[in-house]
Amino acid sequence: xxxxxxxxxxxxxxxxxxxxxxxxxxxxxxxxxxxxxxxxxxxxxxxxxxxxxxxxxxxxxxxxxxxxxxxxxxxxxxxxxxxxxxxxxxxxxxxxxxxxxxxxxxxxxxxxxxxxxxxxxxxxxxxxxxxxxxxxxxxxxxxxxxxxxxxxxxxxxxxxxxxxxxxxxxxxxxxxxxxxxxxxxx
Numbered sequence: 655x656x657x658x659x660x661x662x663x664x665x666x667x668x669x670x671x672x673x674x675x676x677x678x679x680x681x682x683x684x685x686x687x688x689x690x691x692x693x694x695x696x697x698x699x700x701x702x703x704x705x706x707x708x709x710x711x712x713x714x715x716x717x718x719x720x721x722x723x724x725x726x727x728x729x730x731x732x733x734x735x736x737x738x739x740x741x742x743x744x745x746x747x748x749x750x751x752x753x754x755x756x757x758x759x760x761x762x763x764x765x766x767x768x769x770x771x772x773x774x775x776x777x778x779x780x781x782x783x784x785x786x787x788x789x790x791x792x793x794x795x796x797x798x799x800x801x802x803x804x805x806x807x808x809x810x811x812x813x814x815x816x817x818x819x820x821x822x823x824x825x826x827x828x829x830x831x832x833x834x835x836x837x838x839x840x
Contacts, residue, residue, distance in 0.1 A: 655708060655826075660682050660715030662741035669706045670730040685824065686801070686831055689770065693799050694718050697768035700785065700793070702754050709771050709796035714743045722765060723749045724757040750828055754780070758787050766792065769799050776805040776829075782812060785834070789817050794836055802832045813840075 655667045658680060667772070680769040687694075688707075694713055699721040707730075710721040721743075721821050730752045738744040750757045754774075759821030776781035781802045788794050799821065804810075806825070810832055813820060824831045 655680060655706070657708075657712055657715050657741060659809055660712070660713040660717065662711065662743060665735045665741050667706055667708050667711065667740075668733045669708075670727065670733050676683060677715075680828075682826055683708065687716060689822065689824065689831075689833070690799065690801065691716065691818075693769050698722075698765060699723070700765070700767040700770040702757075702770065702772040703774045703780070704734055705730050705748075705773065707737050709773070710747070711737055711741055713769065713771075715741065715747050718746070718769070720746045720748070722761065722767075723747060724752070724754050725749075726754075728749060732797075748824070752783060755787060757792065758784070758793065761793050763792055766795055767798055768795075770794070771801045771803070773803040777807060781808065782816075784837060785818060786816055787837055796836070798835065800834045801838070802834070804830055806830055816830065 657663055657665045695717045699713040699718040704725040706722040707723050709721050712765040714721050725731055734749050738747050741798045817836055819837050821833040821835055835839045
């Protein structure tokens with residue numbers, strides 16, 4: 655796995671050992687970043703369930719002003735720090751070790767994110783819980799783009815009832831990226 659483009663282009667990234675994370679392949683990452691490149695310049699990026707940090711690092715490499723990484727696995731946290739150091743992007747990064755929901759409460763009033771990416775464990779409804787938490791949060795604004803990586807089986811029929819609308823969707827062989835924005839309820 656490597657950084658695809660930008661200031662850290664071609665630098666190899668370390669990935670956590672074991673099966674607790676699913677690194678996004680270079681091909682899927684390239685497709686994702688081709689779709690979100692208009693939103694990256696000078697944005698504040700949030701990478702939830704960060705794993706190796708590859709998505710947030712790619713955002714920084716491509717021009718994001720800052721990135722916050724949230725991960726609770728200690729092995730993955732070590733990878734994020736090592737990858738940030740190797741890409742020389744640590745100055746623009748904040749790494750939070752811990753539960754995503756605790757981190758979101760901690761970030762309240764301190765950050766407003768322009769782009770949020772989450773790749774939670776599949777089929778456990780974490781994405782729904784995160785979206786509910788973000789709906790009442792000062793961490794997003796009306797133009798915040800939220801990207802969810804999920805399994806093909808994930809049900810997103812609830813989005814409208816909690817105030818989100820789908821902007822776009824990209825389906826791959828084994829997973830999907832859903833792009834949403836918060837429009838409010840009612």
